[in-house]
Amino acid sequence: MLCEICKKQDATVHLTQTTQGSTSMLGLPPGQKELHMCEACADNFFAAGQDTNYMRNLICLSDFYRSKLYDLLESNHPKAFYHGESIAKLHKASETMEAFMREQFKKDNIQVGEDAFQMLRADFCFSHHYYTRADDYHKRHPDLT
Numbered sequence: 001m002l003c004e005i006c007k008k009q010d011a012t013v014h015l016t017q018t019t020q021g022s023t024s025m026l027g028l029p030p031g032q033k034e035l036h037m038c039e040a041c042a043d044n045f046f047a048a049g050q051d052t053n054y055m056r057n058l059i060c061l062s063d064f065y066r067s068k069l070y071d072l073l074e075s076n077h078p079k080a081f082y083h084g085e086s087i088a089k090l091h092k093a094s095e096t097m098e099a100f101m102r103e104q105f106k107k108d109n110i111q112v113g114e115d116a117f118q119m120l121r122a123d124f125c126f127s128h129h130y131y132t133r134a135d136d137y138h139k140r141h142p143d144l145t
Contacts, residue, residue, distance in 0.1 A: 001036055005045070009038030013059055043113040059116055060123035069124060070133045073100055078141070081134045097125050 001011045015035045037045060042059065061069070073080050077100055082093040101121055105112065112120065124130060 003038035003041050004036050005041040006038060009040065011036035012039055013037045013042035039112055039116055043115045059119040061120055066124060066129055069101070069104060070129075072104065073097065074137060076100070078137070081137045083134055083138060094125070097121075
């Protein structure tokens with residue numbers, strides 16, 4: 001499926017919005033509407049203004065790929081799951097996760113703009129998936145805290 005905006009690239013970002021009233025903030029007719037965009041057009045769409053900023057978390061990792069990343073992170077950088085009181089260790093864990101994601105995206109030939117990367121990073125580091133995984137890790141390795 002081609003991007004509905006540029007009509008050149010494959011659509012990899014798919015939004016569905018249910019509207020009330022005459023139009024949605026996307027400028028679409030009332031009712032449920034889908035919008036299919038390539039990553040570049042999606043980056044531009046989300047960066048376009050304040051009205052779309054709240055939707056930044058709509059771009060996220062698939063469950064399969066997120067799980068793969070957590071497995072790799074746990075085996076290669078277990079201190080990234082640190083949840084203690086040390087601000088310095090928390091900062092280091094955050095830096096480690098970001099560097100790990102950038103490296104893994106490069107290895108997997110996943111190219112995203114900075115805005116999209118930050119959305120994916122938030123999905124990876126600040127979602128219930130991460131906290132569930134971190135809690136499980138800490139149960140198995142209580143010495144990390």
